[in-house]
Amino acid sequence: MKQGKIYLYNQYVGLLTEDETGFTFAYDADYLASDGAEAVSLTLPLSDEPYHDTVLFPFFDGLIPEGWLLNIAESSWKINQRDRMSLLLACCKDCIGAVSVIPAEEPPIEETNSSNVEGSNASPQN
Known part of the structure; x- marks a missing residue:
């Protein structure tokens, strides 16, 4: 089983897990209860219920480098490009x-x- 802690603006928001049945993303209960909690993606809205899929969620897959950067990651870490979770954990x-x-x-x-x-998009600069 592989797991990755997901952070949004350096705040822990949830856990992404890959096991023999596929992928699960669950928001952290404390994060959901916090003021200003926001979804990591429009495709993964805030929810008490975990999300399940047989493939890596497109939002997270989109974080993985492509092209020559993917080639460098594959050769540097000896990760097969079909092992999307390992690439996500190594590169993101x-x-x-x-x-x-x-x-x-x-x-x-x-x-x-x-x-x-400084420079955060979380609050407008005046």
Whole structure:
């Protein structure tokens, strides 16, 4: 089983799991109860119920590099390009945008108040 902790603006939002039946994404209950909770994707709206699929959810698959960057990732980490979860865990710890995917066995990233992050899209600049 492979698991990745999903962060949005450096705040833990849920857990993505791959097992023999497919993929599951579940939002964290504390995150759902927090003020200002927002979905990681329009295709994965906030829900108490976990999402299940036999293939990696398109939103997460879209975070994986393509083209020559994918070739570099495959050769550097010796990961088959059909092993989408391993590629996601290896390549998307600090990807462009608000979402990060951290292998479950690694320590959590430091959570920050997104309104205090310089250049953050979370709050308008005046």
